[in-house]
Amino acid sequence: MSLIRKPLNRRSILRAGALGGAALATPTIFTSRAWSAGYLNEPTGAEVVLGFNVPQTGAYADEGADELRAYQLAVKHLNGEGDGGLLNTFSSKELQGNGVNGKKVAFVTGDTQTKSDAARASAKRMIEKDGAIMITGGSSSGVAIAVQSLCQEAGVIFMAGLTHSNDTTGKDKRKNGFRHFFNTEMSGAALAPVLKNNYGTDRKAYHLTADYTWGWSQEESIKKYTEGMGWETTAAVRTPLGAGDFSQYITPVLNSGADVLVLNHYGKDMVNSLTQAVQFGLRDKQVNGKDFVIVVPLYSRLMAQGAGENVKGIFGSTNWHWSLQDEGSKAFVKSFGQEYGFPPSQAAHTCYVQTLLYADAAQRAGTFDPCAIAAALEGFEFDGMGNGPTLYRAEDHQCFKDVLVVKGKENPSSQFDLLEVVEITPRSQVEYPADLLGGELGACNNGA
Amino acid sequence: MDVIILQLLNGLDKGGAYALIALGLTLIFGTLGVVNFAHGALFMLGAFCAVTFNKLLSLEIVTTDPTKTTAWGTPLEIRTPYIEAYLGDFGNWVLNYSVPVSILLAIPVMLLFGFIMERGLIKHFYNRAHADQILVTFGLAIVLQEIIKSIFGANPIPQTAPDAVRGAADIGAALGMDPGVIVYPYWRMVYLAFAGAIIAAVFAFLQFTTFGMVVRAGMADRHTVGLLGINIERRFTIVFAIAAVVAGLAGVMYTPILPPDYHMGMDFLVLSFVVVVVGGMGSLPGAVAAGFLLGILQSFASMNEIKAILPGIDQIIIYLVAVVILLVRPRGLLGRKGVMEN
Numbered sequence: 001m002s003l004i005r006k007p008l009n010r011r012s013i014l015r016a017g018a019l020g021g022a023a024l025a026t027p028t029i030f031t032s033r034a035w036s037a038g039y040l041n042e043p044t045g046a047e048v049v050l051g052f053n054v055p056q057t058g059a060y061a062d063e064g065a066d067e068l069r070a071y072q073l074a075v076k077h078l079n080g081e082g083d084g085g086l087l088n089t090f091s092s093k094e095l096q097g098n099g100v101n102g103k104k105v106a107f108v109t110g111d112t113q114t115k116s117d118a119a120r121a122s123a124k125r126m127i128e129k130d131g132a133i134m135i136t137g138g139s140s141s142g143v144a145i146a147v148q149s150l151c152q153e154a155g156v157i158f159m160a161g162l163t164h165s166n167d168t169t170g171k172d173k174r175k176n177g178f179r180h181f182f183n184t185e186m187s188g189a190a191l192a193p194v195l196k197n198n199y200g201t202d203r204k205a206y207h208l209t210a211d212y213t214w215g216w217s218q219e220e221s222i223k224k225y226t227e228g229m230g231w232e233t234t235a236a237v238r239t240p241l242g243a244g245d246f247s248q249y250i251t252p253v254l255n256s257g258a259d260v261l262v263l264n265h266y267g268k269d270m271v272n273s274l275t276q277a278v279q280f281g282l283r284d285k286q287v288n289g290k291d292f293v294i295v296v297p298l299y300s301r302l303m304a305q306g307a308g309e310n311v312k313g314i315f316g317s318t319n320w321h322w323s324l325q326d327e328g329s330k331a332f333v334k335s336f337g338q339e340y341g342f343p344p345s346q347a348a349h350t351c352y353v354q355t356l357l358y359a360d361a362a363q364r365a366g367t368f369d370p371c372a373i374a375a376a377l378e379g380f381e382f383d384g385m386g387n388g389p390t391l392y393r394a395e396d397h398q399c400f401k402d403v404l405v406v407k408g409k410e411n412p413s414s415q416f417d418l419l420e421v422v423e424i425t426p427r428s429q430v431e432y433p434a435d436l437l438g439g440e441l442g443a444c445n446n447g448a
Numbered sequence: 449m450d451v452i453i454l455q456l457l458n459g460l461d462k463g464g465a466y467a468l469i470a471l472g473l474t475l476i477f478g479t480l481g482v483v484n485f486a487h488g489a490l491f492m493l494g495a496f497c498a499v500t501f502n503k504l505l506s507l508e509i510v511t512t513d514p515t516k517t518t519a520w521g522t523p524l525e526i527r528t529p530y531i532e533a534y535l536g537d538f539g540n541w542v543l544n545y546s547v548p549v550s551i552l553l554a555i556p557v558m559l560l561f562g563f564i565m566e567r568g569l570i571k572h573f574y575n576r577a578h579a580d581q582i583l584v585t586f587g588l589a590i591v592l593q594e595i596i597k598s599i600f601g602a603n604p605i606p607q608t609a610p611d612a613v614r615g616a617a618d619i620g621a622a623l624g625m626d627p628g629v630i631v632y633p634y635w636r637m638v639y640l641a642f643a644g645a646i647i648a649a650v651f652a653f654l655q656f657t658t659f660g661m662v663v664r665a666g667m668a669d670r671h672t673v674g675l676l677g678i679n680i681e682r683r684f685t686i687v688f689a690i691a692a693v694v695a696g697l698a699g700v701m702y703t704p705i706l707p708p709d710y711h712m713g714m715d716f717l718v719l720s721f722v723v724v725v726v727g728g729m730g731s732l733p734g735a736v737a738a739g740f741l742l743g744i745l746q747s748f749a750s751m752n753e754i755k756a757i758l759p760g761i762d763q764i765i766i767y768l769v770a771v772v773i774l775l776v777r778p779r780g781l782l783g784r785k786g787v788m789e790n
Contacts, residue, residue, distance in 0.1 A: 308606035337520020
């Protein structure tokens, strides 16, 4: 053995790189179950692993934490612990609280950071290293679309968390992806009649829109429905994501002739833009002989907490709210509240329901094969999950159910009691043709 | 005309925040020669002094009402703030004025933090490359952010201005224009006046006190001041703490404008560095002038009429102006020869 160090050259670097790459890839190649079974990550032991991909850091970390709480509760209930939650009210009675297909449910978690590349990396890690058979979660449409695409390529099911853009089950839909949460098209359809009843048909609207996929989708849907009932759109201004101070976008509204401000913002942007719009006295203004009003098309309780008293009296839509009095909602609020000491958010609700729906589909299919589960979910009709009778439409993998129109509460009784449900818009009113939003589901991929 | 006045006002209060942060950055750079990427985090810490003060004032006596239950079946909690229970109307008054009153908490906290930060960390990097200083202070900023997030969560926490200065003033009507044409929030006017007062106080301190004279001398020639037997290091430590207080107070007073969250410092940091560079490294008047200039330009670039001609200009205007100014005046608006040139 020579101790003389050989000089590095291009060839030796290439050779070392190739050997190093092969060595690094070895564990994945030999441990991947894709080659040893009929589908990717087929569970062979006593457990089945689910991957919960939520924002644990970044601006949506609080929402992500609530999603994770819901997922952990769902796993408990699936494994027969706790009070069973929505398993008691779910119309399908396949799940018995003894796991799924005879296997105990286990989980791994990933941090999306609300960034598409980070979310894809954590999902990939959970699929390749942890053997996750299904990926679920997220608090952003950009992230959901990116992870859905990854799951399609890998060959696992993606059960979307909080994603509201039409594109998730529209132009970017995938055969392996499913969404329980509603979308901007449904928000527009549900909100418009309430706005018409409260503010009339002769209104001029000014939109401030977050400049990314969800914002564009939300603006388009609200414009479509409000213009359809006679409102005029004065201007639609795109604002950078995370602008912080929106004053320079709000002041032009003052003398624009508009009497409605539509804030197509979510999360921190919505908290800031609404707070500043109220500070500029927009809600105290009279324009065109009418009271100036603000509309926030997509609400969440966590956002309402951030905006404080500024949300009072402002209309918006939401997927679910803890104050609902149907048996499913009451059961979920009771389970979650007893576990954590406060009521669940809409993000927690949709994530919990998605986990149960996936588990139920696997149980009904008698396998964890993604294509069999996709087939079991397509066209599935169910009830007892807090949103009334619901359909998982086969053509676009979008859930159709009642949509809630809410309003910021004038006299909240607690820090959680910030929104009141003013109307439950029936499912029939928010349904739309399957080809309206474009896109192709493509073929199912089970990773084999 | 009304649009121009409104955007000018917007630019002034935004510029006020930029100028206050940039002033502290320039003070630290001019005295210690340190590029402090944790300065945005100091702004955020100041804001959270206001949040902490408000939370302390809002501590509640929790009792339960066994006759009523929550939606999840536990007894309903009845919460009464201690301050309201023990101090009555005066307690409510303090709670109402919690943002301005929290300055009393923020000053000692930020002074202490600035002192510890300089003595415990920054002084070890005086003679290191600027890249090392940037890395360590940026790392510190991330650590501070994560600590705040672990305590307060990631959601913005609303802080309200006192009732007396809530709402907006009809400036248009006062100027003889139609009512409602130019309205501006009272608190933003308070903020602008506050920023002006702090800037004036810092300049007066440096200009008219012996301490300030020594600091200015040290900024010009640290070595010679040391040879005169003056402990310039001790004075620079105090300057660092003062810069931390300025950033902290800017953060405290900004909370009713922008509900604070753990990331708010980072949002201001990059822009403030651009302000420092445009103003001229080490130039205090340059930092203030550039802060207001860039704040106003950013506001004007957001006007619909301008965006219709140049889409997206609102997002790049600051950097565009920085490029132009640095091409025309490589040392920035009021930069001095020899600073950061070796």
